[in-house]
Amino acid sequence: MKKVFALALSLMMVVSLLAGCGGSGGSSNPPASGGGDAQQPGDAQTSSGDTDYSNVKIGLMLSGSANDGGWSQMAADAANAAAEKYPGATVNYSESIPATDFESTMRGYADAGYTIIVSHGAEFLDAAKLVSQEYPDITFICTSAQSGQEPNLTGIDFATFQLGFLNGVACAMATETKKIGAVGSNEIDSIIAWADGVRAGAQYVDPECEVITVYTGSYDDALKAKQAVDALQQQGVDIVTQNADACGVGAVQECDALGLMNVGAVSDQTLLGESCFISVIQDAQLGIEVAVEQAIEGTVEPGFVSMGASAGVITLTDYAGKYADLLTDEEKTTLQNLWQQSYDGVDLETLVK
Amino acid sequence: MIKKSSKVLEPITSILLAFLVGSLVIVLIGEDPLSTFRVMFSGAFGSSVNISNTLVKTTTLTLSGLSYAFAFRCGLINIGAEGQMYIGALSASVVVLFMPGPGFLVVILALLAGFLGGAIWGLLVGVLKVRFGANEVITTVMLNYAAQYLIQWAVCGPIQDPNSNAAQTVMFEDTYWMHYILPGTKLHTGFLLMILSLVFFGIFLWKTAPGFGMQIVGQNNQAAAYAGISVQKNTLMAMFMAGGFAGLAGAIEVLGVQHRLLKGMASNFGFDGIAVALLGANHPVGMFLSGILLGAMKSGGNAVQMFTRVPSSVVDLIRALVIVFVLINVLSKVLLQVKKEKGATIHG
Amino acid sequence: MADSIISFLAAMIRYSTPLLFVALGVLVMEVSGIVNMGAEGMMIIGCLTGVVVTHHLNNAWLGGLAAMLVAGLFGLLFGALVLEFRINQTVLGVAFNLVGAGLTTTLNRAFFDGMNAGTTYGSFLGFPIPTYIAIGLVILAWVAMYKMKIGVQMRSVGENPVVVESVGISVKKLRYIACAAGGALVGFGGAFLSTGILSQFTENMTDGRGFIALAAVTFGKYTPFGTLGGVLVFGIGETLSYRLQAGGGAFPYEFALMLPYILTVLALCAFSRNAKDPAALGVPYVKSH
Numbered sequence: 002m003k004k005v006f007a008l009a010l011s012l013m014m015v016v017s018l019l020a021g022c023g024g025s026g027g028s029s030n031p032p033a034s035g036g037g038d039a040q041q042p043g044d045a046q047t048s049s050g051d052t053d054y055s056n057v058k059i060g061l062m063l064s065g066s067a068n069d070g071g072w073s074q075m076a077a078d079a080a081n082a083a084a085e086k087y088p089g090a091t092v093n094y095s096e097s098i099p100a101t102d103f104e105s106t107m108r109g110y111a112d113a114g115y116t117i118i119v120s121h122g123a124e125f126l127d128a129a130k131l132v133s134q135e136y137p138d139i140t141f142i143c144t145s146a147q148s149g150q151e152p153n154l155t156g157i158d159f160a161t162f163q164l165g166f167l168n169g170v171a172c173a174m175a176t177e178t179k180k181i182g183a184v185g186s187n188e189i190d191s192i193i194a195w196a197d198g199v200r201a202g203a204q205y206v207d208p209e210c211e212v213i214t215v216y217t218g219s220y221d222d223a224l225k226a227k228q229a230v231d232a233l234q235q236q237g238v239d240i241v242t243q244n245a246d247a248c249g250v251g252a253v254q255e256c257d258a259l260g261l262m263n264v265g266a267v268s269d270q271t272l273l274g275e276s277c278f279i280s281v282i283q284d285a286q287l288g289i290e291v292a293v294e295q296a297i298e299g300t301v302e303p304g305f306v307s308m309g310a311s312a313g314v315i316t317l318t319d320y321a322g323k324y325a326d327l328l329t330d331e332e333k334t335t336l337q338n339l340w341q342q343s344y345d346g347v348d349l350e351t352l353v354k
Numbered sequence: 355m356i357k358k359s360s361k362v363l364e365p366i367t368s369i370l371l372a373f374l375v376g377s378l379v380i381v382l383i384g385e386d387p388l389s390t391f392r393v394m395f396s397g398a399f400g401s402s403v404n405i406s407n408t409l410v411k412t413t414t415l416t417l418s419g420l421s422y423a424f425a426f427r428c429g430l431i432n433i434g435a436e437g438q439m440y441i442g443a444l445s446a447s448v449v450v451l452f453m454p455g456p457g458f459l460v461v462i463l464a465l466l467a468g469f470l471g472g473a474i475w476g477l478l479v480g481v482l483k484v485r486f487g488a489n490e491v492i493t494t495v496m497l498n499y500a501a502q503y504l505i506q507w508a509v510c511g512p513i514q515d516p517n518s519n520a521a522q523t524v525m526f527e528d529t530y531w532m533h534y535i536l537p538g539t540k541l542h543t544g545f546l547l548m549i550l551s552l553v554f555f556g557i558f559l560w561k562t563a564p565g566f567g568m569q570i571v572g573q574n575n576q577a578a579a580y581a582g583i584s585v586q587k588n589t590l591m592a593m594f595m596a597g598g599f600a601g602l603a604g605a606i607e608v609l610g611v612q613h614r615l616l617k618g619m620a621s622n623f624g625f626d627g628i629a630v631a632l633l634g635a636n637h638p639v640g641m642f643l644s645g646i647l648l649g650a651m652k653s654g655g656n657a658v659q660m661f662t663r664v665p666s667s668v669v670d671l672i673r674a675l676v677i678v679f680v681l682i683n684v685l686s687k688v689l690l691q692v693k694k695e696k697g698a699t700i701h702g
Numbered sequence: 703m704a705d706s707i708i709s710f711l712a713a714m715i716r717y718s719t720p721l722l723f724v725a726l727g728v729l730v731m732e733v734s735g736i737v738n739m740g741a742e743g744m745m746i747i748g749c750l751t752g753v754v755v756t757h758h759l760n761n762a763w764l765g766g767l768a769a770m771l772v773a774g775l776f777g778l779l780f781g782a783l784v785l786e787f788r789i790n791q792t793v794l795g796v797a798f799n800l801v802g803a804g805l806t807t808t809l810n811r812a813f814f815d816g817m818n819a820g821t822t823y824g825s826f827l828g829f830p831i832p833t834y835i836a837i838g839l840v841i842l843a844w845v846a847m848y849k850m851k852i853g854v855q856m857r858s859v860g861e862n863p864v865v866v867e868s869v870g871i872s873v874k875k876l877r878y879i880a881c882a883a884g885g886a887l888v889g890f891g892g893a894f895l896s897t898g899i900l901s902q903f904t905e906n907m908t909d910g911r912g913f914i915a916l917a918a919v920t921f922g923k924y925t926p927f928g929t930l931g932g933v934l935v936f937g938i939g940e941t942l943s944y945r946l947q948a949g950g951g952a953f954p955y956e957f958a959l960m961l962p963y964i965l966t967v968l969a970l971c972a973f974s975r976n977a978k979d980p981a982a983l984g985v986p987y988v989k990s991h
């Protein structure tokens with residue numbers, strides 16, 4: 002009897018819920034109601050005196066999960082941080098968007114009255130180029146892109162080549178076998194640019210250095226990165242650098258286990274293991290935050306924008322771990338100088354012929 | 355009479371219950387279930403554009419479900435719709451990219467190629483089973499991975515868009531797109547093709563001798579053998595057709611929705627197709643309805659994660675619960691069970 | 703040469719350990735006549751439980767135990783749904799995978815984001831201790847299946863439940879035991895993947911291993927050593943795929959990544975002749991009165 006009663010009660014609750022849907026759902030389109038519902042308490046209409054930014058609505062598109070501790074999370078944090086400075090502005094994001102839904106999601110935000118649409122990653126660029134033409138009043142930002150489009154699409158590159166170059170230099174100065182392992186996730190635009198950078202950086206230090214690239218085919222399966230590192234060791238590699246999202250954790254841990262050296266990329270990976278003695282940080286979060294703020298202010302430049310060392314996006318960490326003192330002072334200065342050069346606006350690509 | 359009404363009531367009860375559990379989860383993570391469901395509902399059915407988007411998803415899902423159902427009716431378990439979709443999509447794209455000719459003709463040939471490509475990929479599973487006794491569950495799962503990497507290679511290599519570094523082909527010219535059938539929306543002729551496929555499935559199963567034979571094989575191999583129906587032949591035929599419909603789904607997805615081949619485009623459609631087949635009891639009408647339900651949950655789920663702070667995993671969870679609860683048949687199995695117990699206590 | 707073969711084998715064994723646990727769990731269920739397509743879902747639940755409990759109790763073994771418990775409960779639930787409601791097992795398995803992925807992702811977001819296990823399993827002679835346990839379990843499973851009463855009963859249930867029931871043994875009870883034990887083993891495989899190999903949980907980290915495990919079991923003709931063989935074949939393919947990439951093969955990396963799957967299919971074809979599924983596999987059992 003109890004069971005029946007409980008079930009009946011729960012059914013009633015659901016029915017009443019659905020009745021609620023029908024009542025208001027029919028009259029308003031999802032965007033309007035949805036956007037409003039998602040506002041943080043206290044966000045809207047509380048700004049006395051300040052300009053009200055409640056007409057600013059930011060839609061963020063991610064291909065990974067918003068808490069991956071890496072690439073996608075950076076963007077989510079950045080968009081939230083930027084919006085927080087502008088009372089009333091709202092941010093909503095879609096994560097793990099499959100390639101089949103790139104365009105429809107982008108149009109969905111546009112049709113729903115979102116004013117800034119940030120798509121995070123080169124994979125979105127084609128969709129952004131297409132959809133941005135249909136919505137000239139909306140500001141589109143696509144990160145990690147190698148181009149943009151007038152008048153309303155900004156493509157931002159976070160100096161992925163610089164990142165790889167500095168990785169390659171650090172690796173080449175440390176390696177004894179003259180074989181460097183580079184672990185990437187997938188053979189996509191940004192990872193290719195990074196691997197090119199690693200090769201260029203290594204050859205800049207020592208033309209005899211060989212860079213072996215291995216792709217894991219996955220962004221989250223760290224075991225695969227471990228297997229990749231293990232295979233690299235068999236080829237005589239004694240130092241590894243990785244750019245593979247959450248997968249990269251496995252690479253550092255495996256270097257620890259196998260006694261290889263490691264150079265981190267993107268985030269501070271010296272924290273992940275003893276073998277990682279320096280990390281070249283690519284602070285996409287900072288870059289996105291700046292870009293979103295500019296978009297809110299209306300000052301963002303359409304077209305292609307590169308943000309590297311000079312924008313504070315590319316930085317070097319301190320030396321750490323068990324190989325912290327491996328590089329000579331002279332070598333450390335060389336690395337620092339290269340970073341300084343790119344900070345001063347020198348294109349590192351021009352250093353190697 | 356009672357039976358008829360409970361047939362409708364049962365799934366509805368199960369769906370409602372799944373949403374109830376889902377709303378508890380939403381409350382748990384500190385969001386408002388009511389407004390979440392409102393966004394979900396209007397994301398799926400709120401406007402003609404949204405309804406069309408739902409039906410577009412329904413098209414691919416139902417065809418993928420048909421693939422599972424076709425094999426299932428022959429007693430085979432086809433987990434390989436995803437891979438077959440990929441190969442179908444690849445075949446259709448190759449036709450569009452390299453075949454000269456009027457748009458209409460090319461599209462028809464591309465659809466045929468899609469069907470055939472998927473069918474051959476499916477047939478391979480049948481051959482491995484008949485020839486080597488290789489279990490189809492495993493070969494289909496393995497071939498999914500193989501197809502996925504094959505597509506990845508193709509769109510990053512030989513047929514990659516030369517002007518882009520993204521893992522995709524060029525956008526097809528619009529003469530090669532499937533026609534839109536509802537002005538102002540993205541609903542395309544593939545939807546009609548899907549309905550035709552379901553009709554074909556129904557006629558084949560219940561109005562033709564081969565369809566009847568195939569079902570006998572599905573129900574009892576030995577009985578079929580006694581009746582002189584070849585289990586091997588039917589296995590090959592069923593896998594060919596199952597692969598074909600999945601391939602058609604892939605072809606329609608590229609010709610009608612994406613207008614290009616891209617990496618990862620069939621991910622999840624395979625397993626969602628199984629859900630469609632199962633909720634629809636491998637019956638054409640049932641699969642049409644469950645295709646709409648899951649299509650709606652897909653587009654509604656997208657709206658939820660686009661416009662609210664509820665993560666998409668919650669919608670995934672609700673979808674999974676819908677499947678489990680419909681499977682359990684909450685109403686008849688739980689409620690009636692309780693009734694029975696009550697009856698028993700009265701008697702006892 | 704010998705060195706590189708040894709290192710190849712060592713790598714293969716080390717990385718195959720989680721898969722071996724999962725495959726053994728699947729084996730136990732399949733032998734009793736229950737198709738476990740839901741191993742993926744049970745495994746990911748084990749992954750999350752392992753990390754969370756290890757983090758709080760600061761002991762990887764307790765984390766593994768908790769993962770076994772939770773995943774074992776899910777195994778029981780699976781068993782209950784299959785045995786009491788006679789739900790199509792394949793489909794329920796698929797649904798379980800969806801539940802597992804949705805549930806762990808939601809819980810991870812809500813409560814455990816970025817949690818680190820903090821400690822891990824010890825190792826012995828270069829291999830983590832669970833690797834030895836897994837191999838021990840293969841032997842134990844063989845003994846149990848062929849030399850002990852429960853194993854013989856279990857296999858009979860998978861072959862002909864009616865006969866088993868007719869001699870006064872409860873089919874349901876045996877299948878429930880198989881589900882609980884199978885779920886627990888799958889769960890430990892998950893816990894070992896997250897805490898033993900990685901020390902943290904990442905969403906969807908199982909990456910299809912539940913299905914590979916199923917393939918290994920079928921490949922191994924539902925015997926413990928055969929299952930071990932299946933796991934190793936896949937392991938060879940996987941290890942080879944990275945060795946080939948690192949060795950600078952002239953072919954695209956996608957084909958290297960395809961290798962383990964193709965190899966498994968080929969091996970399956972080579973060894974599947976005369977393979978026989980447990981006769982009652984996937985068939986719901988209805989007690990006749």
